[in-house]
Amino acid sequence: MLQPLSEPGVTIVLPPGMRAPAGFAVLQAPFDPWSAAQRASAVWAGAERELATIAALLGKPVQLFGERGPLRQLPDLVGDLLQSLTGKSWVSPFDGTPWDLLQVIAQLGDWRRLIASNRDLGAVYGVARWKRVTVDPLLWDGTGPVRYARRLRSDLDPGARVVAWKSRTAPAVLAELEASGSIAELEDGFIRSVGLGANCIPPLSIIVDRSGVYFDPNAPSDLEAMLECDELPAKWVERASELQTTLVHAGISKYGQGEVTKPVTVSKQRRILVTGQVEDDRSVMSGGANCTNLELIAKARALEPDAWIIYKPHPDVEAGHRKGHVPDADALRYANEIERRAPIAALLNQVDAVHVITSLTGFEALLRGKAVTTHGQPFYAGWGLTRDLGPRNPRRTRRRSLAELVAATLIGYPRCVDPVTRLPCPPEVLVQRIANGQARVASPLILLREWQGKLRLLWQRLSGGRR
Template sequence: MQDNAVAAGEADRACLIGPYAGRHGIPAISALCDPWRLAEQADRIVAAADHDLAAVGLLLGRPVELLGEGPWAGATSAAEVATRAVAGWDLRDPFTGEPIDPAGAIALLAEWRRLIDANRRIAAVYGVAAWKRVTVDALLWDGRDGPRHARPSDRRTRSLISGSRVIAWKSRTAPDLPAGLAARGIAVGEIEDGFIRSIGLGANCVPPLSIIVDHAGVYFDPAGPSDLEHLLAEADIGADLQRRAAALRQRLVAAGIGKYGRASAPVAIAAPGRRRVLVPGQVADDRSVLSGGAGGGNLELLQRARSLEPDAWIIYRPHPDVEAGHRAGHIAEPVIRQWADEIDRDSPIAPLIDSVDALHTLTSLAGFEALMRGKAVTTHGVPFYAGWGLTRDLGAIPDRRGRQRSLDELVAATLILYPRYLDPVTRLPCSPEILVDRLESDRARVGSSLVMLRELQGRATRLWRRFGGQA
């Protein structure tokens, strides 16, 4: 069967389905045409009773004339089509294999459809490393030939027209590309790692299991708005979504799940009678520090924390990417000891946060994780979670913020509404809860020979630091 359309007047547009291509002057429509949007534009649909467009038209409430025999013969309403569509089917959840009711299946398919529709508006993708595409591409698929990876000077880039929309992993993209595209009237959004990312470090080339795609800006740059900031400032986050966020938050805390995996072993901190304060280091040239760190670095943060907490037991935790030997931000141990009582290089961040009373940070995601665990958080920069009434903020908060949000509203926007998640087992887009299931059951590992090589390289760098006198 082939899709065809009758070129009728505005008062009587029809979509005619059947083996009539090339007859009666009827133009053919590509098989890639979206039947829902095609049917939405039709005043009348004439279709074979076994054609999917007949069902689509009835579901949309369009006048439909059915020809011949088929599953939709005699159907006259959306309810009748819906009943026939699910009759006799054994519906299963693709992630768990358990039975799923029709409403749940439709909700899942609708979510996938929204993702595909969003991706169809992306004309090109820049800066996604090949090792990340093994997971990222599934979250950017447009139902056809996308994602359309491009380079600054290739034919796809040259052919972009004004009004096109692209996304870029800007830290891995030529610095002049976004400005050059913007000058041509092309909207440049951003793609970045999500907040529940993987088992293992991105610096070790472990591909992400969640990403964010932000067409307004990016969440960690307070210089301009972002889609996340818009959600927090404007979205109506209702009671059902808040309850879902609370349940997700409680699961993450109970399982010790953070950005880079799961760890639940408690951390012993010997500081009897003293307030315990965690200061997490960050990557010095990370864009979140450069854009939202208020001009400070790890040493300045440590010094400020000591100034504000003179009697506290301060624990400094170097960033894992820095400790792995891949990124900037290293502070020699004798310097750290001038300001911190303890250095914790090995403990996973989640149980370490559980073991302290408070946290000081520039822009680290650890501050958000501390909020989820009920800890007092002081921000010295301007992270995305500052300015909503949940933190003590020492940085210059943009006037765009200021709305009071509850913790579960913050969690709902940050972990449910904003990111995209991939199930590492089925490689299908999923909810955050499914990814948490995989993390809890240790089924979220995505490894490769490149990961092993990067881990070995990091070990060599750490040994060089230790024995080269830079510890």
Template sequence: MTDQQVDALGAEIAGVRVGGDYWGEQPLLPAEPYVLVRAAEPARPSPDRTQADGPVVHWSPTRQSGANHQGVAFQISGAYDPWHLVSGAKLVVAAASDEILLVAALRGVAVEPVGDGPFAEVGSPAGLRSALRSHLLAGGTPLDPFSGQPASIAALVELLALWRSLIDRNRGIGSGMGFSRWKRPTVEPLLWSGRPFRFLDRLGDTAAGEAVATWRSRISPRTLGVLNQRGVTLVEVEDGFIRSSGLGADCVPPLSIVVDRLGAHFDPSRPSELEMLLETAEIGPELLQRARALRERIVAGGISKYAVATETLAPRAGSGRQILVPGQVEDDRSVVSGSRVHSNLELLRRVRAEEPGARILYKPHPDVEAGHRTGAIPEAACLAVADEIVRDRPITTLIGEADAVHVNTSLAGFEALMRGKPVTTHGSPFYAGWGLTTDLGEALPRRTRRRSLDELVAATLILYPRYLDPVTRLPCSPEVLVDRLAAAAAPKDGMLVRARRAQGSLKRAAGSLLGR
């Protein structure tokens, strides 16, 4: 690597703060600049080491009693985040073999190495460059953990930055409530903050001062009320927008989730982190280019929230205007909180009023079709309004064949936007109100920003959700998950998934016999 490349990598590493135990805890530190002494046996530093009066923080493997020369004691021990510990330091004193010196020097903090070691000269620009080059190249050729192929150091720094960002966003969330046991193995890695994550089954298990991640639809109103009375910070967790190759109602674990400290992204009555991103974030050219490429990969691969479509477009039935109307689970929180249209039949009637001469195709929601959730329309009532009920064809194929898509709050509207289709919303989904849709639902006065399609994609699919690689079980980028789904690398269905699908089939059969 050239000197310029090493300097650029050093600046990038310092900017994203990766290296060392960056997942470690972040203890309270003095408010004023301090001297950080990293040693097994903390000793009182001499006045020339402190550079001025002020506190001294002793960081040692074992807890020791002691005080600095002003009588103010700061003793810490264990695996802490080194970037946090040097953030307020004016000087770091450590053995010349200690990586904390490299961290401090990269952050521009003065260092005092003790003895001989690889970091003895990091206090000078040339010494820092030499130590960083040796440190980065010491492990041989790095490998991409997802592909197993050789990777650049810059690419691995970018991946570590993703993991660092995820950990920092999870800090303070110590436990989760309302998570089905079959979801927990894929959700836990996406909520990890460096400490073991606990799934709670009882109210008494909550720890004082920690936030609780909640899957609210599975928590009783009484329990939520008690948590609110206790002042517990509740964090919303929901399925992500590229979820899995299978239904949640069939107990297929999610490979993507969204975690929101403000509110549910589908509830327009209050802001969410996604809404704030869309309203305030500056999305630069590089991120826009990435969003465009991701969108094109999703569309080309036929990928939607629950499936990967391989079906090609079919010839149109007739030459008139064709409208696709995706149904929803009628008691889903996105419908209850995001719209005044609370039934699929009412939605169809509204669409017919807007499109009296069009051919309307109705696609029931897959969870409803699976027999697990409410929202089924009797066939005769449905066909009195719609021209056809399409049950088994992929939603992405139907979007491709339609001239336009009408939705209540369905994610299918967002998927249609990505495929270049005009979308009319009858409720208030997260993608409404930004100038990309025709909105017939309630006004959304907080949403004043006009967004391009790729800005919407960047916020919705890159900045907001978390993704898990189904092969390595590591947090990953959306691109990795999209590639895995396109390559059919999702986990095979287990016994629970197969049992749920069989149960749904029995429900559908019973409903058919009873005329429902």
């Protein structure tokens, strides 16, 4: 395909073997026909009809050529397209259920926007090999493999961006990347997986943030900008309410679902859940207001002197992989009990309120109508939905409904992959897979990490909490 050397101009699709006329440059295949048609003032094409049809849909002048020259009677390209699409049966690529044409077009549009958003990603850093099986479909740019890198690349195009999982990128490489310009951040999404990332279970949703990252309140993020500045589509808000209902009824949280093994051991007192976190996690380091897990329990007791307080350690800490262990004797100076086994989603249904530093549990508690007190600056604080005792974020001035928060957080911001088909999917598909028990990933590496964590945790308990 050719495009003029000076814009705007005519885009010409040449048959094989024909030389490019003077004044035109050759676009190397594969190329994006939509982008080419949008840039052109007119399109001339022969046997290649795709670009001509797209140009016609965009209202651009089109000239078709046959073997003997320009066609005097042009076919109705748009009409032919519509006729070819009607009278057919369409099914969901995820589960084979019937779809109408508008659903198909909407899904194709979502995939196209995702691919287009990846076009300028010149290199991806910090993604371990075991994560790539699910991350690849979410970073694919429609051409070749995702361009993973470990060292600085000197062959990047001038307009290329890099994306990095910062906590997993070598510090020296990260320092050079940050010094060379802005980088997009890659992180786990909010509905991550069935099982822990510390056990090498790959993520089923991620975020790519070009402004900052949602858990660092020291700088703007794409999610914060969406909540502060954007008018969210009404369809998103409608979907968010339905998604919230599904998540709550299915008992789904960041690391999957499960059932409570025992009820909370109190009936009349106000029940408070205090959730521990990984103390060297970036969200705690950047937005935790220097609050430790033990200090969080103590603050909750000071604010709730007559409540029954349940402390739940973070699962990665309990698995023995991360920092933040609080010896039982210390925790029970302020808490009435320590709950290790109950899944967080089901446990939330048995309490009245939650105290967090920056934990995602606070967001999951909001979904279930619970009162939430924040002692740090999580992404969901500052919008009028929580009691915020941490530092105030001056950039967050807008009041948002819970449905709007859910719409931005679970629909507009993350990227999800279907664990069955490995296709990028709406969050509703991922949630349904988890609810149906179809989202579990297994590998020898996962089994090894689970046993490593158990042995490390056993050593901590035998040694009195020493790491």
